[in-house]
Amino acid sequence: MMSEPTAVLLTGASGYLGGSLLVYLLHKFNLRSQNIKLFTLVRKAEQVGKVLELGGDVTPLVGDVQDAEGIKKLVIDNSVSVVLETVDARQFAVAKPFIEALTIVKERLNVPVHFIHTSGAKMFSSHVGVDQSTFLKDDGDVYATMARLDTRHPVMKQFVSLNNQIIDFAENNGVRSYIVAPPMVYGPGTGFGNKVSIQIVALVRVARALGQLYQVDNTDTIWPLMHIDDQVTLYVTVLSNLLRLQAPYGKNGIYFSENGTFGWRSLSLAVINALRNRNSIGIIHKLPVATDEDLIAMGEVLDCNVGMVPVSLAGNCLIRGNNARKLGWAPQHDVEHLMSNVDNEVAFIVKEDSTFVPKAQLVLP
Numbered sequence: 001m002m003s004e005p006t007a008v009l010l011t012g013a014s015g016y017l018g019g020s021l022l023v024y025l026l027h028k029f030n031l032r033s034q035n036i037k038l039f040t041l042v043r044k045a046e047q048v049g050k051v052l053e054l055g056g057d058v059t060p061l062v063g064d065v066q067d068a069e070g071i072k073k074l075v076i077d078n079s080v081s082v083v084l085e086t087v088d089a090r091q092f093a094v095a096k097p098f099i100e101a102l103t104i105v106k107e108r109l110n111v112p113v114h115f116i117h118t119s120g121a122k123m124f125s126s127h128v129g130v131d132q133s134t135f136l137k138d139d140g141d142v143y144a145t146m147a148r149l150d151t152r153h154p155v156m157k158q159f160v161s162l163n164n165q166i167i168d169f170a171e172n173n174g175v176r177s178y179i180v181a182p183p184m185v186y187g188p189g190t191g192f193g194n195k196v197s198i199q200i201v202a203l204v205r206v207a208r209a210l211g212q213l214y215q216v217d218n219t220d221t222i223w224p225l226m227h228i229d230d231q232v233t234l235y236v237t238v239l240s241n242l243l244r245l246q247a248p249y250g251k252n253g254i255y256f257s258e259n260g261t262f263g264w265r266s267l268s269l270a271v272i273n274a275l276r277n278r279n280s281i282g283i284i285h286k287l288p289v290a291t292d293e294d295l296i297a298m299g300e301v302l303d304c305n306v307g308m309v310p311v312s313l314a315g316n317c318l319i320r321g322n323n324a325r326k327l328g329w330a331p332q333h334d335v336e337h338l339m340s341n342v343d344n345e346v347a348f349i350v351k352e353d354s355t356f357v358p359k360a361q362l363v364l365p
Contacts, residue, residue, distance in 0.1 A: 005037040007036075008082040008239070009080045010038065010041070011040075011086055013042050014194065015086060016191070017118065017189075017232075019189055019191015019192060021235050024236065027054075038059070041060075041062075041074070042062055043064055048062065065087055065088060065094045068096070071097045071098060075098060076105060076108075085098060086118045102115060103175060112176060113174070114178065114249070116235070117180070121184070121256070122315070124136055125315050127310075127311050135319060137322055138323045139322040146164055153307070153311070167179065171250050178247065178249055178253040178255065181256050183225055185227070186228065187333070188348050196349050196352045199223075200271070200345060205302065205356055207271055210294075212287075215268075215287045216290050217264065217314040217315070220265045221316040222316060223262060226257045227259075227332070229332070246327070254323065256321035259332075261318075262335050274342050274345075274346040274347075278347070298313070
């Protein structure tokens, strides 16, 4: 006789990561054979229908991750023992009620409980002061490395300790934690809501608004990449293995998502030339160096202060994701795929980013 199913709650159903993962779980992952009862969190009642239209066996729950007591009630009332959180990587206040609720579920059901937190590669990059002379590997002592950091960036400083804080809080409450850190994720999302990512969208927005992209860093910095399909399968790999209690967790449970690196200048040049080609304008072969005035203008487009422009559009991040690969994860899309698909990616972003109105005359309306 099959045991009671494991209740799994996925947050961020209307988002880029969560929405794409939801579609995969419903249509490419055998929930029944894994003995999973799937719940997903939406913020608005009208999104319930959108979830159900996807088909598959899922129960949508309406809630707001900022409502701590409401979240705890949803987790406890539905006996959720696995939370897969894909929203707001910057707030401990979002993670805390999930972990507290999982602790209660563990006590009631006497089962292992798990919290998967979605972080980001920025937390392990030059922006927070991580040594860039060598690659940081997720099967090394990342926890200790992050604990020793003395981050100087005034904004990033408040976020850098978050992952360790979650790991410690979960461990103290008997919850197994897993930190998944996506890099620059690209490719069309498959969910019902947001279908585009963040960083490459920022490049496209700046290019459309200013008619140009720039060299932001003094050197040609590099960053890890990940196609959305590979990001989804990493989550699924971690989920499948934690259900069998075979996935490293806690201080050993950090999962870097990466399949190689790209150069910011190369990608920026490809993006601006993709937009120029769309309008039959000759391509350029080198990016101009950003002046102070250019940085201010980019900040206005991105709705951030000047100091956050390099955080959005540049920086070094040398990470290697070994933990998920050891569990069987095999990403399929590398830097060659990214660079050969820039034209398609830009076209898709322009179509999806319909609320953005560029001021420059570079791009067709």
